[in-house]
Amino acid sequence: MKVFIAGGRGRVGSRLADNxxxxxxxVVSGGLEDGIDVVSGRGLAEALVGVDTIVNVLSTPRFDAEGAISFFEGAIP
Structure with a gap:
């Protein structure tokens, strides 16, 4: 099995990846540190090759309702 973790190097994602x-x-970690931008899609297609499951543990840089909703609706197109 192959799992893509959006945010796989963060506090939650790194522990999940280790487990x-x-x-x-x-495990394929997906984040800006990995050259993958899940909002713009840059590097995403390549990272998802052969992946069976996607887990999203991203956090948003915006905490207002409109900004947070916009971020998560746009992540992993």
């Missing part, structure tokens, strides 16, 4: 890898599951 999945300990179970023998292949």
């Amino acid at each position: 999945l890898e300990a179970q023998g599951i292949e």
